[in-house]
Amino acid sequence: AATVVSGRELARQIHKEVQSDTAKLVAQGNRPHLSVILVGDDHASHTYMRNKARAASLLGMSSSTIFRPSSVSQEEMLELIDKFNRDRSISGLLVQLPLPEHFSERAICNAVAPEKDVDGFHIVNIGKLCLDQRCMVPATAAAVWEIIRRTGIETVGKNVLVVGHSKNVGMPIAMLLHSDRNHERPGGDATVVMAHRCTPLPRLKELASLADIVIAAAGVPHLITADILKEGAAVIDVGINRLQDPVTGKLRLVGDVDFEAVKEKAGFISPVPGGVGPMAVAMVMKNTVTAAKNAPTY
Numbered sequence: 421a422a423t424v425v426s427g428r429e430l431a432r433q434i435h436k437e438v439q440s441d442t443a444k445l446v447a448q449g450n451r452p453h454l455s456v457i458l459v460g461d462d463h464a465s466h467t468y469m470r471n472k473a474r475a476a477s478l479l480g481m482s483s484s485t486i487f488r489p490s491s492v493s494q495e496e497m498l499e500l501i502d503k504f505n506r507d508r509s510i511s512g513l514l515v516q517l518p519l520p521e522h523f524s525e526r527a528i529c530n531a532v533a534p535e536k537d538v539d540g541f542h543i544v545n546i547g548k549l550c551l552d553q554r555c556m557v558p559a560t561a562a563a564v565w566e567i568i569r570r571t572g573i574e575t576v577g578k579n580v581l582v583v584g585h586s587k588n589v590g591m592p593i594a595m596l597l598h599s600d601r602n603h604e605r606p607g608g609d610a611t612v613v614m615a616h617r618c619t620p621l622p623r624l625k626e627l628a629s630l631a632d633i634v635i636a637a638a639g640v641p642h643l644i645t646a647d648i649l650k651e652g653a654a655v656i657d658v659g660i661n662r663l664q665d666p667v668t669g670k671l672r673l674v675g676d677v678d679f680e681a682v683k684e685k686a687g688f689i690s691p692v693p694g695g696v697g698p699m700a701v702a703m704v705m706k707n708t709v710t711a712a713k714n715a716p717t718y
C-alpha cells in the first residue's frame with residue numbers, strides 16, 4: 421500500500437521556515453504584508469482567502485482583505501491594484517480568481533507589480549518560469565514540486581503524466597518537472613507528457629500505465645483509477661471537487677483520484693483534502709516572504 425503524503429505535515433515544515441524568515445524581517449522593521457482583493461461572494465474563494473489570512477497571522481505576517489462586489493468595474497480594480505503596487509507597506513498582492521465574466525483576468529494579473537505578484541500570474545513571472553529563471557512560481561505548482569522534493573520522489577529521467585493543461589495549474593506543474601535541474605530555477609529533468617480534455621480515454625490509460633508520477637489536475641472526480649496506473653507510481657491529486665454524498669446529502673471534497681483503490685496500488689499518494697491544498701497556502705506565504713525580502717529598502 422502507498423505512503424500517504426501528508427500535505428498538512430509538509431506545510432508545517434514550510435511554515436516553520438517561513439516563520440523564522442518572517443521573524444528576521446520583522447527584526448529589520450520589514451514585516452511581510454499580504455493583501456488579497458476578493459471580488460463577489462464565491463464561497464470557495466472566501467474559504468481560500470480566509471485560509472491565507474489565517475496562515476499569514478499564524479506566521480507573524482500581517483494581511484488585509486479588500487472586498488469588492490461582483491459589479492465592480494475593471495477600471496476601478498486596475499486603480500485599486502495600482503494604488504497597492506505603490507504602497508510600500510504591502511509586500512505581496514493577489515487578486516483571488518476566478519473573477520466575474522466582465523473581467524479580463526489577463527489584464528488584472530498583468531496589472532499587479534511582478535515583484536508583489538505572489539500568485540505568479542503576471543506575464544513576466546510566467547515568462548521567467550518558462551525560461552527556467554528565478555521568479556514567483558504559482559503556488560499550486562510550487563506545492564506539487566515541494567511535495568515531490570520533500571517526499572524524496574525521484575524525477576530525473578522518470579516518466580511524468582500531468583493531467584490538465586490549464587495555464588494556472590497544469591502548465592506550470594509540467595514546466596517545473598520537465599525543465600533542467602542545473603538551470604537558475606532548477607527543474608525535475610523528467611520526461612513529461614500532458615493530457616487534457618481532448619486526450620482520448622484509451623490514450624490517457626496508456627500514458628498513465630507508463631508513468632512513474634501522475635499529477636491529476638483536471639477537476640474530474642474518479643478520473644484516475646487504480647487499473648490504469650503502474651504498480652508503485654507516485655500519485656499527486658490536485659483536483660478539488662465538491663460532491664454531494666448520496667446518503668447524507670452533505671457536500672464533501674474529493675480529488676480526481678479514486679483514493680481508496682489507488683492507495684493500494686501506488687507507492688505514494690497525496691490525499692484530498694489534506695494534500696496539495698494546505699501546501700499551496702504555505703507556498704503563497706513563502707512567496708510573500710520572498711517578496712518582502714526583495715522589496716527595495718529606501
Ligand code: NAD
Nearest residue numbers: 560584585586589616617637638639658659660696697700
Ligand atoms: P481548469 O478547468 O482551468 O482546467 C482543467 C484541465 O483539465 C483542462 O486542461 C482540461 O483540458 C483538463 N481536463 C478536463 N477534463 C478532462 C478529462 N476528462 N481528461 C483529461 N483532462 C481533462 O482547472 P484548473 O484551474 O487547472 O484546476 C484543476 C483542478 O485543480 C480543479 O479541480 C481545481 O479545483 C483544482 N485546483 C486545486 C488547487 C489547490 O491548491 N489544491 C489550486 C487550483 C486548482
